[in-house]
Every structure is written in C-alpha cells, then in structure tokens.
Amino acid sequence: MAKLLEIQDLQTLFYTSAGTVKAVDEISYDVEEGETVAIVGESGCGKSVSALSILRLIANPPGEITGGKINFMGQDLLQLSDREIREIRGRDISMIFQEPMTSLNPVLTIGVQLTEAMEFHLGIDTEEAENRAVKWLEMVGISEPRRRLKQYPHHFSGGMRQRVMIAMALCCEPKLIIADEPTTALDVTIQAQILELMKDLSSRLGVALIVITHNLGVVARYADRVNVMYAGKIIESGTAHDIYHKPSHPYTLGLLHSVPRLDQPRKERLKPIDGQPPDLTKLDNGCSFRPRCSFLIDKCENHYPALEQVASGHITACWEREKLIQEHR
Amino acid sequence: MYNYILKRILLMIPTLFGAAFLVFFLLRLIPGDVCELRLAGTGLYADPAEIELCQEKLGLNQPMIVQFFDFLIGIVTFDLGESMWTGKPIFYEMGLRFELSLQIAIMATITSIFIAIPLGTISAIKQDTWIDYVVRTFSIAGIAIPSFWYGILIVLGILIFTQSWFGEPWMPPLDYVPIWVDPWRNLSQLIWPALATGYRYSAVATRMTRSAMLEVLREDYIRTARAKGLLEKVIINRHALKNSLLPVVTVIGIEFAFLMGGLVVTEQVFNLNGLGKLFVDSVMSSDYAMTQALVMVVVMVFVFTNFLVDIMYAWLDPRIRYA
Numbered sequence: 001m002a003k004l005l006e007i008q009d010l011q012t013l014f015y016t017s018a019g020t021v022k023a024v025d026e027i028s029y030d031v032e033e034g035e036t037v038a039i040v041g042e043s044g045c046g047k048s049v050s051a052l053s054i055l056r057l058i059a060n061p062p063g064e065i066t067g068g069k070i071n072f073m074g075q076d077l078l079q080l081s082d083r084e085i086r087e088i089r090g091r092d093i094s095m096i097f098q099e100p101m102t103s104l105n106p107v108l109t110i111g112v113q114l115t116e117a118m119e120f121h122l123g124i125d126t127e128e129a130e131n132r133a134v135k136w137l138e139m140v141g142i143s144e145p146r147r148r149l150k151q152y153p154h155h156f157s158g159g160m161r162q163r164v165m166i167a168m169a170l171c172c173e174p175k176l177i178i179a180d181e182p183t184t185a186l187d188v189t190i191q192a193q194i195l196e197l198m199k200d201l202s203s204r205l206g207v208a209l210i211v212i213t214h215n216l217g218v219v220a221r222y223a224d225r226v227n228v229m230y231a232g233k234i235i236e237s238g239t240a241h242d243i244y245h246k247p248s249h250p251y252t253l254g255l256l257h258s259v260p261r262l263d264q265p266r267k268e269r270l271k272p273i274d275g276q277p278p279d280l281t282k283l284d285n286g287c288s289f290r291p292r293c294s295f296l297i298d299k300c301e302n303h304y305p306a307l308e309q310v311a312s313g314h315i316t317a318c319w320e321r322e323k324l325i326q327e328h329r
Numbered sequence: 330m331y332n333y334i335l336k337r338i339l340l341m342i343p344t345l346f347g348a349a350f351l352v353f354f355l356l357r358l359i360p361g362d363v364c365e366l367r368l369a370g371t372g373l374y375a376d377p378a379e380i381e382l383c384q385e386k387l388g389l390n391q392p393m394i395v396q397f398f399d400f401l402i403g404i405v406t407f408d409l410g411e412s413m414w415t416g417k418p419i420f421y422e423m424g425l426r427f428e429l430s431l432q433i434a435i436m437a438t439i440t441s442i443f444i445a446i447p448l449g450t451i452s453a454i455k456q457d458t459w460i461d462y463v464v465r466t467f468s469i470a471g472i473a474i475p476s477f478w479y480g481i482l483i484v485l486g487i488l489i490f491t492q493s494w495f496g497e498p499w500m501p502p503l504d505y506v507p508i509w510v511d512p513w514r515n516l517s518q519l520i521w522p523a524l525a526t527g528y529r530y531s532a533v534a535t536r537m538t539r540s541a542m543l544e545v546l547r548e549d550y551i552r553t554a555r556a557k558g559l560l561e562k563v564i565i566n567r568h569a570l571k572n573s574l575l576p577v578v579t580v581i582g583i584e585f586a587f588l589m590g591g592l593v594v595t596e597q598v599f600n601l602n603g604l605g606k607l608f609v610d611s612v613m614s615s616d617y618a619m620t621q622a623l624v625m626v627v628v629m630v631f632v633f634t635n636f637l638v639d640i641m642y643a644w645l646d647p648r649i650r651y652a
C-alpha cells in the first residue's frame with residue numbers, strides 16, 4: 001500500500017521556566033493509506049504533542065517544532081504556509097480529542113459546529129451542509145439527527161458527544177483521522193462502542209487512523225501497527241501481533257503486564273511499572289528508561305540505544321533486546 | 330426561557346423591599362433634621378414651636394413604623410411625594426436630572442463597550458507583544474486616573490484647539506436640553522463627560538475581556554476549532570468571543586448601574602445638573618423623602634440592570650437558557 005504520512009525525526013520542544021521540555025524527541029513513523037496505527041505510552045510521554053505537531057497545532061510560545069519532516073501526500077506539512085496548513089486541517093487530516101465534554105463549544109449548536117468546516121472546506125451552502133451533517137450524524141448512530149442539529153452540546157451525553165466529534169472529523173471525508181485518547185473519558189462499555197464505530201467507519205470509508213492511547217489492552221483489536229513511546233521517543237514499533245506476542249523492550253513488557261488484556265485469559269496479577277517517567281527537562285545521554293529497568297547494563301548509563309530491527313518491520317531501542325527476547329518467549 | 334424571566338422578575342420584589350427597609354432606617358441614623366436645617370440653616374436661632382410645626386407638616390413626628398409604611402405605599406403607588414427641602418414634587422425635581430444621568434450612563438457604557446471589547450480581545454490575541462503592553466498601559470491609566478481629571482483635560486483641550494483653529498474658543502453648551510428637543514446641542518454637551526467616564530469605566534471591562542479571552546483561548550473547544558482549519562477571525566468571533574463575554578457583561582452591567590447615581594465629581598467638572606449632585610444636596614439637607622426616593626431609583630436601576638444582565642447571560646449561554 002502507498003504511504004500516506006511519513007514522519008521523520010520530528011522534534012517538538014517547550015520552552016518553560018523550568019527548562020526546555022523535550023516533549024517529542026526525533027520520532028519517525030509511517031502511516032499507510034487506510035491503516036490504523038496506535039501510539040501507546042504512559043501519561044506525559046509526548047503522545048498528544050506528537051499528534052498536535054502533525055497539524056502544527058502546538059501553541060508557540062511556549063512550544064516549537066524544532067526539527068524533522070512530516071510528509072503527507074507529497075508535501076512537507078512543516079514547510080507549508082499558514083493558509084496551506086489550514087486547508088489541510090479538518091479537510092485532509094482531522095482530529096478527535098480526549099475530552100468530549102470540553103471539546104465541543106458549549107454556546108454553539110451541534111449543527112453550526114458540524115457544518116462550519118464543510119462550508120469552509122467544501123464551499124457548499126448551509127442547507128447542503130446541513131443535509132450532509134444529518135447524513136453523518138445518522139452514520140455515527142445518532143437518532144433524529146435533523147432535530148439534534150439545533151441542540152447544544154449539553155443536551156448530549158459523553159458518548160454521544162464523542163459520536164458527534166467523530167461525525168465532525170469525518171464530515172469533510174479526510175484521508176487521515178488522528179484520535180487522541182478518544183475513549184479515555186468514557187465508561188468502559190461506551191469505550192468499546194466508540195472504538196468499534198471508529199474502526200468500522202474508517203475501514204468502510206478507507207480513512208487511515210492514528211489512535212493514541214495509554215491502554216495497550218484496548219489497542220490490540222483495532223490497530224495494524226503499534227508504536228510505543230517513552231519520554232518523547234518511540235522505543236518499540238511493530239505490528240500489533242509483534243508487540244503483544246514478541247515484546248522486545250522492557251517498557252513494552254511492563255506495559256503489557258500492567259493492563260488487562262482482552263485477547264488473553266488472565267494468567268497473572270496486574271503489575272504496574274515501578275517508578276515514574278523521567279522529567280523531560282533533564283534527559284541525559286543514557287537510556288531514559290534505565291531507572292525503572294530490570295535489564296540494566298553499564299552501557300545504558302551513557303549511550304541511548306538506537307532503534308534496531310529484531311524482525312522484519314519490528315524495531316526496538318534496547319541494548320539487551322536479545323536477552324529479553326530469550327527470557328520472555 | 331419564559332420561566333427563567335418570570336423567576337428573575339419575582340426575585341426583584343424581595344430585593345426592592347430589603348433596599349427600602351435599609352435606606353429608610355439607615356437614613357434616620359444620620360444626625361440632623363431637615364426642619365432645623367431649613368429654619369436655622371443660616372445659623373440663626375429657630376423657634377422650637379416653628380420646628381415642631383414644620384415636622385408635623387412633613388409627617389416627621391409620626392411613629393417610625395407609620396412613616397415606613399407611608400414610604401412603602403408611596404413606592405408601590407409610584408407617588409414619591411414632595412421634597413422636604415424645596416417642597417416641590419420629587420418627580421419634578423428628579424425629572425430632567427434623571428434623564429441627563431441616564432443619557433450619560435448609557436453613552437458612557439456604550440463608549441466603554443466600544444473601547445473594552447475590541448481592545449481586550451486584541452490584547453489577549455497578541456498577548457505579551459507591544460500591542461498588549463500598550464493596551465494594558467492604556468487601561469491601567471484609565472483605572473488609576475480619576476475621570477474628572479480627564480474631564481478637565483477635555484474641556485481645556487476643546488478650548489485650546491478651537492481657539493487655535495477657529496480663532497475663538499468654543500465651549501460645550503452649559504444648559505441641558507433633552508436629546509429629542511435638540512439632538513445636536515444635547516450631544517455636544519454630553520459627549521464629553523460620556524467619553525471621560527466611558528474611558529475610565531472601560532478599563533475594568535478591558536482587563537476583564539482580556540483575561541476572559543485568554544482563558545477561553547486555552548479551552549479545548551478552541552483547539553477543536555483550530556483543528557478544523559477555521560480562519561483565525563472565525564475562531565475568535567464565533568467560537569471565543571461569545572464565551573468570553575459572560576464575565577464582561579456582568580462588569581458592564583454593574584458599571585452602568587453605578588454610573589446612574591455615582592457621578593458626583595464629573596457632574597461638577599462639566600457643570601451638569603444630574604442625579605449625583607441632587608443626591609449630595611439631599612443628604613446634606615437631611616431631606617429624607619428625596620434621599621429615599623433617589624436611593625430607590627438607583628436600586629431599581631441596579632435591579633433592572635441585573636435583570637438585563639441575566640437575560641444577556643441566558644442569550645449568550647444555552648446552558649442557562651435551557652436549565
């Protein structure tokens with residue numbers, strides 16, 4: 001399949017009074033057309049910042065994208081003018097955010113919020129946009145869509161609002177949707193419904209998906225590829241099968257032990273990873289995971305491990321990957 | 330929505346009653362007696378019999394509670410009686426002055442809105458740039474410097490400029506004519522005090538708009554709007570402004586009500602005969618009837634403005650409208 005998005009060495013920094021935060025540090029990954037890619041990692045590891053950087057939605061100051069390339073359909077998004085990137089936002093790449101309760105504007109009707117992007121990007125009039133909005137609301141499973149257009153976000157439950165967000169993300173028929181923890185704020189039963197809906201619509205419409213999550217247990221059923229992030233870097237990347245069945249980084253292993261799995265019977269008790277993620281203003285040359293790592297060797301102190309291939313399409317950044325693989329197979 | 334409005338209107342009644350109660354009894358704690366002042370105001374000896382006669386005429390010798398009920402009945406029947414000082418009907422005394430104060434309050438509020446909302450918004454959008462600093466200095470100056478001083482500056486400025494441009498100085502008219510009688514003359518008198526007070530009162534609203542806008546711009550739904558690729562001006566005008574106006578409307582409402590009764594010094598500077606001066610005079614002469622009536626008028630303005638603010642709130646925020 002053809003590559004839709006190619007991220008190369010993306011780096012995003014925040015200049016704060018406490019120091020420079022390396023929120024995203026030279027990450028690279030690809031998304032193919034129609035593919036679902038998951039970005040997984042603990043809170044604060046730079047998932048949201050990496051996603052927002054794709055659409056250049058990082059507030060400057062304090063943030064700045066300081067390096068890398070983001071190739072999307074033959075152009076580098078980082079080189080586009082403000083006007084050009086605006087035409088990509090919501091049109092070719094759209095986003096769904098974590099908090100359905102606060103991501104919709106409380107003083108505007110659902111109708112206005114759904115139609116404005118279509119009017120702007122597709123150049124259609126309000127009536128036509130409303131007709132399409134009705135169609136999209138139906139598609140995401142909202143009943144009486146025509147009447148719903150006149151309602152405000154507070155008339156909707158959290159799950160319903162997230163459905164509206166999905167309709168909003170889909171309405172200009174983008175090539176790629178970035179969903180930043182789309183289900184974290186929802187009840188477990190509704191989480192599954194929303195993920196199911198996203199997966200179903202994206203495969204039906206051929207839209208590629210980047211799903212950000214901190215829950216490795218949920219991703220399994222939905223992602224083609226999984227990128228694991230730690231302290232601003234991708235530390236392991238592979239197919240969902242690789243990550244679940246042949247984890248090759250101590251952090252991935254820790255994540256797998258710390259979440260309930262849907263795809264396996266529960267064998268052992270859940271084990272959270274000991275310790276805290278590092279302060280992103282105080283990173284050194286060594287491996288950022290070493291204070292929490294049980295595979296620690298001398299080399300980890302001063303040398304950050306490069307991403308090395310362990311199998312075709314499966315890479316990991318760990319000096320002790322061979323030992324880890326042998327012990328855990 | 331109709332329930333909401335009805336509820337607000339019903340809530341006005343206890344507020345007005347409470348205010349009537351307070352003003353009536355607090356006023357009578359202030360030492361001084363209108364009859365003594367009237368008869369012996371010049372420092373001459375007043376005959377106690379005459380004072381008693383005067384008090385009897387004004388009803389001041391009746392039990393407090395009777396006087397209070399008379400006052401309440403007066404309010405309910407819109408019969409405010411006569412001034413205890415001049416003996417003329419209070420409606421007559423207030424008439425033109427109320428009109429003048431109301432017009433200045435409205436014009437100053439409009440000035441303040443036109444200054445505050447655009448400046449506050451720009452200042453927030455351009456946070457920490459020179460534009461922001463200029464706006465902030467401008468608005469802090471507005472708070473720090475009293476409006477009568479601008480008043481003096483404006484009057485002097487007009488005199489000096491007309492002198493140097495037209496050869497002879499021009500003064501704004503000194504006597505008040507209602508706007509429907511001679512709009513031009515009316516405006517050329519009142520625009521100056523309205524600008525001076527409007528600028529001063531815009532300061533608080535500008536700062537409020539700025540901080541509310543900064544807060545709103547950090548909201549998730551603004552990020553959503555940006556992610557949709559909307560133009561910055563649509564994001565500000567459609568998505569941010571309505572949300573950030575909520576606290577600003579409150580501030581402007583309070584300011585408007587305050588302007589109705591509180592412009593004592595500005596009235597002096599521009600030689601205007603408004604409610605502020607009447608207020609001071611009637612308190613000085615212990616004219617209970619007039620002071621009470623004035624306080625009640627100002628309270629009503631406050632209550633009514635609050636009501637308007639609440640309606641604005643409901644209009645701006647559907648969560649209130651549908652609650």
Ligand SMILES: Nc1ncnc2c1ncn2[C@@H]1O[C@H](COP(=O)(O)OP(=O)(O)OP(=O)(O)O)[C@@H](O)[C@H]1O
Pocket residue numbers: 014016021023041042043044045046047048049050059062063214280
């Ligand atoms: N506006 C900002 N100013 C300063 N630092 C920021 C800002 N936004 C994010 N960061 C920092 O960047 C790092 C990555 O943040 P990010 O929001 O991407 O984490 P995340 O992986 O999405 O976490 P979560 O699961 O909690 O959403 C954090 O350490 C955070 O403190």
Ligand SMILES: [Mg+2]
Pocket residue numbers: 047048049180181
């Ligand atoms: Mg996040």
